[in-house]
Amino acid sequence: MKIRDILNDNKVHISFEIFPPKTDAGYDNVLSAAEQIAALKPSFISVTYGAGGGTSKNTAKIASHIRQNLGVESLAHLTCVSSTKDEVHQVIDRLKEQGIENILALRGDIPKDDTFPVPNQYKYACELIEDIKSQGDFCIGAACYPEGHVESACKKEDIIHLKNKVECGVDFLTTQMFFDNSILYNFLYRIREQGITVPVLPGIMPVTNGKQMKRICDLSGTILPQRFRAIVDCFGDNPAAMQQAGIAYATDQIIDLIANGIRNIHIYSMNKPEVAAAIMRNLSEIVGA
Incomplete structure (x- = not known):
């Protein structure tokens, strides 16, 4: 089933994300995590893609397993920054063969060796989106950045690029992580004003x-509210307490989003079924309300 159809029924939808193993030795552990998360009956599970092919070979395989054997719709990430167009076409063919209907189209982080782009390579995500659309009846998702993409000069420029992506054939958008819901509400207001309605x-x-936290901030430029910083400062050196506090903070964000009319929420669950399960327990009556 296409995710655009899932999102169209005005119910609350919770989805999760997993990532393939870095080595084949970790494959069974990832399948186990996927099975436990699927048992929570999310609306779909996304499967990330390793830049440079490091973990990408298993993306289609895991996404197909989730869809065909676990009874949950899947979303396969496709990152093009370290691949030629021919290599990307091979991945798209593989996704077709596995019966995958949903693709999250991403450019990915530019390599630090200044070789980007090379001939026969995509420069922008919109080029990848157009190519996916030309190769089959896929439901296509893309990324968006409520705090602005780190490469954009300003938020206005970033929204212009986002609108271009959507006009190339995007069916839905998933945001980068954020820790202050007011940032999202402001972002939604600004993109709706520019005619982005997906x-x-x-x-x-x-x-x-x-x-x-340091890695998150270095990669994304994400703003950390003082309330969240205080939680990390207090509990960061106590793994059990930090896990409980992190789950509580994420749950609070989700409850606020739902209370303010947001119906579709994606959780970066990081292959941690215990975290996914705790959040779903916290939302057990809210999601069905």
Whole structure:
């Protein structure tokens, strides 16, 4: 089933994300995590893609397993920054063969060796989106950045680029993680004013390890509210307490989003079924309300 159809029924939809193993030795552990998360009956599960092919070979395989054997719709990420167009076409063919109908089209982080782009390579996500659309009847998602993309000069420029992506054939958007809901509400107001009307799924990251924070900030430029900083400062050195506090903070974000009319929420669950399960327990009556 296409995700655009799932999102169209005005119910609350919760989805989760997993990532393939870095080595084949971790494959069974990822399948186990996927099975436990699927048992929570999310609206769909997304499967990330390793830049440079490091973990990408298993994306289609895991996404197909989730869809065909676990009874949950799947969304396969496709990142093009380290691949030629021919290589991307091979991946699209593989997704078709596995019966995957939903693709999250991403450019990815530019390599630091200044070789981007090389001949026969995509420069922008919109080029990838157009190519996917020309190759089959896929439902296509894309990323958006409520705090602005780190490469954009300003938020206005970023929204212009986002509108271009949507006009190339995007069916829905998933946001980068954020920790202050007012940032999302402001972002939604601004993009709707510019005529971007596709569904937007807020991306919520339950931070369960204080060491995650520096990497998150370095990669994305995400703003950390003082309330959240205080939680990390207080509990960051106590893994069990930090996990509980991170789950509570993410749950609070989700409850506020639902109370303010947001119906579709994506959770970056990081292959942690215990975290996904705790959040779903916290939302058990709210999601069905």
